[in-house]
Each structure stands twice: as structure tokens, then as C-alpha cells.
Amino acid sequence: MRVIIGKDYNDMSKKAANMVAAQILLKPNSVLGLATGSTPVMTYNYLIKLFNDETISFKDVVAVNLDEYIGLSKENPNSYRYFMNDIFFNHVDVKPENIYIPDGMAVDLERECQEYENLIRQNDGIDLQVLGIGNNGHIGFNEPDLKFEGVTHCIDLDEETIKANSRFFQKDDEVPKRAITMGVKTIMNARKIILLANGPEKAETIYKAINGKIDPALPASILQLHPDVTFILDKEAACCIEKKESITLCT
Numbered sequence: 001m002r003v004i005i006g007k008d009y010n011d012m013s014k015k016a017a018n019m020v021a022a023q024i025l026l027k028p029n030s031v032l033g034l035a036t037g038s039t040p041v042m043t044y045n046y047l048i049k050l051f052n053d054e055t056i057s058f059k060d061v062v063a064v065n066l067d068e069y070i071g072l073s074k075e076n077p078n079s080y081r082y083f084m085n086d087i088f089f090n091h092v093d094v095k096p097e098n099i100y101i102p103d104g105m106a107v108d109l110e111r112e113c114q115e116y117e118n119l120i121r122q123n124d125g126i127d128l129q130v131l132g133i134g135n136n137g138h139i140g141f142n143e144p145d146l147k148f149e150g151v152t153h154c155i156d157l158d159e160e161t162i163k164a165n166s167r168f169f170q171k172d173d174e175v176p177k178r179a180i181t182m183g184v185k186t187i188m189n190a191r192k193i194i195l196l197a198n199g200p201e202k203a204e205t206i207y208k209a210i211n212g213k214i215d216p217a218l219p220a221s222i223l224q225l226h227p228d229v230t231f232i233l234d235k236e237a238a239c240c241i242e243k244k245e246s247i248t249l250c251t
């Protein structure tokens with residue numbers, strides 16, 4: 001595991017964008033696994049800048065997003081599809097037919113999950129997966145559980161997650177209670193993973209994910225077993241990390 005600590009949110013976002021850019025330069029037709037949430041927003045801004053500078057192009061990239069709320073259409077500004085179009089896809093040259101996000105309005109949700117997993121496989125898997133982390137240690141929408149969830153599936157969101165997400169909705173009863181998410185296995189099958197976190201409120205979760213025991217109660221802890229994972233943090237989120245042999249710290 002590598003841990004890169006940026007000076008601040010801006011610096012860590014630049015470092016994250018540079019890693020994504022390097023992936024695209026080395027393999028222009030990369031399959032990128034992408035994340036929502038507020039954490040990666042500045043990383044997307046930097047990627048747009050690198051695109052505008054003509055440093056990178058997304059024309060051959062395939063984008064597969066981690067998750068989507070069940071019951072929100074793509075026209076709903078709170079859906080992850082809308083969010084991704086708004087903050088990223090609409091500003092770069094990724095082909096619309098190469099963008100995949102689970103359909104939270106699918107009539108047959110189980111089938112939607114299976115088809116999503118199949119399409120990742122048909123694209124030969126994810127080259128680089130970008131992750132954020134929930135306050136309870138979730139990745140994608142894989143909530144704390146008694147076991148690690150497998151492949152893409154539907155999930156009931158935790159009260160804590162619903163509360164955290166309510167900041168984006170006008171009324172509490174509008175906040176979705178369910179979602180489709182790639183499973184932990186889908187994520188762990190990615191060839192390379194970067195996890196981004198910033199701010200003091202993520203410090204304890206990051207400490208547990210990196211230094212704690214590998215436990216489905218903190219889903220991100222399984223990343224300790226991934227052969228190519230990099231945590232990209234700001235100083236505040238990184239404040240509690242303890243050095244250990246399996247961690248390469250870069251500041």
C-alpha cells in the first residue's frame with residue numbers, strides 16, 4: 001500500500017488527477033472506475049484542465065461508475081448520472097456510449113446488477129478505480145456488514161449514510177434509502193486503486209482503514225490486501241496514520 005499525503009485538498013486533488021492522467025497516457029483506452037461524492041470534485045476539475053491543455057484525451061476511455069441511487073432518474077440533479085455529467089463528462093471528450101452508470105430506475109434491478117457486472121467483465125475489467133470513503137468506511141455503497149459483499153448488487157443504505165447524503169436534498173424524505181453498487185469483489189478486481197479522502201472528519205476512518213484489522217465492519221479495510229492501492233490524502237485526513245512496514249509513505 002502507498003499513502004501519498006498532499007499539503008491540502010487542492011494539492012491532493014492535483015496528485016490524484018496526475019495519477020489518472022498517467023494511466024490514460026500509458027493506456028489511452030483505459031477502463032476508469034469513477035466515484036461521486038464531494039471528495040473527487042477537484043480531481044475532476046484538474047482532469048478537465050489537463051484535457052483543455054491537450055495533455056490528455058478521454059476519447060478512447062471507458063468510464064464505469066461505482067454506484068447509483070435506486071429510484072432517481074438521470075434527469076434528477078441528485079442522481080449520480082446527472083452529477084457526473086454536470087461536473088465531468090460534459091466537459092471532456094469521453095464518448096457517451098463509453099459511459100456506464102448503473103440504472104437506478106431499471107424495472108428489473110437484479111438483472112441490472114448482473115448486466116453491470118457483465119459489462120465490466122466484457123471490457124476486460126477496471127484498469128484504475130477511483131474511490132472516496134464514507135464516514136463509516138464504505139466504498140462505493142458497500143456498507144458495513146458481517147461479510148464483504150461480492151459483485152454488483154442492490155443495497156439498503158445505512159442510517160449514517162442517509163444522514164450524510166441528506167445535505168444534497170431539500171427534504172429528508174427525498175433522500176434515497178437504496179442504491180446499486182459495485183461490490184467489494186468488483187472493486188478489488190481493479191488492477192489499480194486510488195482512494196481519496198480529505199478533512200478531519202475522515203481521519204479516524206482512514207486510520208481504521210489503513211491501520212485497523214481487516215473487517216467487513218469497515219469495508220475499506222480490505223484494500224490493505226490489494227496489490228496496487230494508493231491512498232491520496234490531505235494532512236488532516238492523514239493525521240492519525242501509524243507507519244507500518246507494508247505502507248510506503250510519500251509526503
Ligand code: GLP
Pocket residue numbers: 035036037038039040066067131132133134135138139140141161
Ligand atoms: C457516497 C458515495 C461514495 C463516496 C461517499 C463519500 O456515499 N457513494 O462513493 O465515497 O459518498 O462522499 P464524500 O466524498 O462527499 O465525503
